Amino acid sequence: MIRFAFMINRIDGMTFEEFVTHHRDRHAPLFTSIPEAQQYVKKYTVSHPVTAESYPSPAYDGLTEIWFESRADHDAFFASKNYEELNW
Known part of the structure; x- marks a missing residue:
């Protein structure tokens, strides 16, 4: 099993609440x-x-975690036409 963790931050001008909703x-x-x-x-x-109050400020606004059975599954997913054509 392969697990990827992507720590991401919102774009300038977007509030934290807007980011979470999106x-x-x-x-x-x-x-x-x-x-x-x-x-x-x-x-x-x-x-x-x-x-x-007792926690330090977070270094990121969101975390996306994706698990794949294998590197081949990871590669196939991210190379798929449907993924490439997503309208983020």
Whole structure:
């Protein structure tokens, strides 16, 4: 099993709340909607840091984790035409 973790930050001018909504409600469903996600991706999650007074400021705004059974599955997924044509 191969697990990739992508720590991402929002673009300038976007609030944290706007980013979370986009990441959770637009990006994640779009990613998982393509047939190759069903075929090659074993697990997909998005998460966002929770702030607290006693915690340091987070270094990122979101985390996307993607699990694949093998490197070949990873390569096939990201090389698929459906992935390349996604309208992020």
